[in-house]
Amino acid sequence: MNSLYSIPPELPGPEEFSETLVRSGEVVVERIISHGQSTPSGEWFDQERHEWVALLQGSARLMFSDGATLEMHAGDWTFIPAHRRHRVEQTTTNPPCIWIALHFPSHPS
C-alpha cells in the first residue's frame, strides 16, 4: 500500500509529481507533490469543478484573482469553488509539499 506521505525516489525533478488515487465518474482524488514549483507567472487555474485541497506536509501560498492570499501549513485545507481563479504562489522544498486534491462536479449530482 502506497502511503500518502511517501516521497517518490525521482524527486527532485523539475516538475511536480502527481498521481490519480481514485477516479469515478466526475470525481477524482489526486496526490500532488510540489517542491518549489509555482504556477507560471500570469497563469490562473480556472476549473470547471469544485476542489477540496489539503496540505499534508510543507507550507504553501495560494493566491486568488480577487487579491486574496492563503498561507497554508501542514494539515490546512480549503475549498475552492468552480471557476474561482487561483494560482500557487509558493511551495516549500524542504520538506516538499504533499497535497491531496479532490475534484468533484459543481452541479448537484
Place this chain on the structure above:
Amino acid sequence: MNSLYSIPPELPGPEEFSETLVRSGEVVVERIISHGQSTPSGEWFDQERHEWVALLQGSARLMFSDGATLEMHAGDWTFIPAHRRHRVEQTTTNPPCIWIALHFPSHPS
C-alpha cells in the same frame, strides 16, 4: 484555519469525533477521530455511496464481510465501493486515529 491534525480538547470521550468539512450535492468530506472505538460487534457499514478513506495518523484494522482484513497505518488510504460491507475492528488510542473520509455517488454524475 483548523488543521486536519488538530485534536479537539474534548477527547478522549466515549464517542468518535466527527466533523463535516465540505458538503456539496452528494459529495461529503468528513474528518473523524477514533481513539480505541470499533464498530459494535455484529454490525457492518453498508453504504449507498462510494467512500475513499485515508488514515492520517494512528493505526487501524478494517474488516470486510468477505473475510478480507486491511491493516492501515498513517498515510494509508483505501477505496470502499458502495455496498461493500465493512467494519472497523480496531483503532489506536495513542496516537488517536485521524481519518479523512470522502463519500460520493456511485452512479456516474
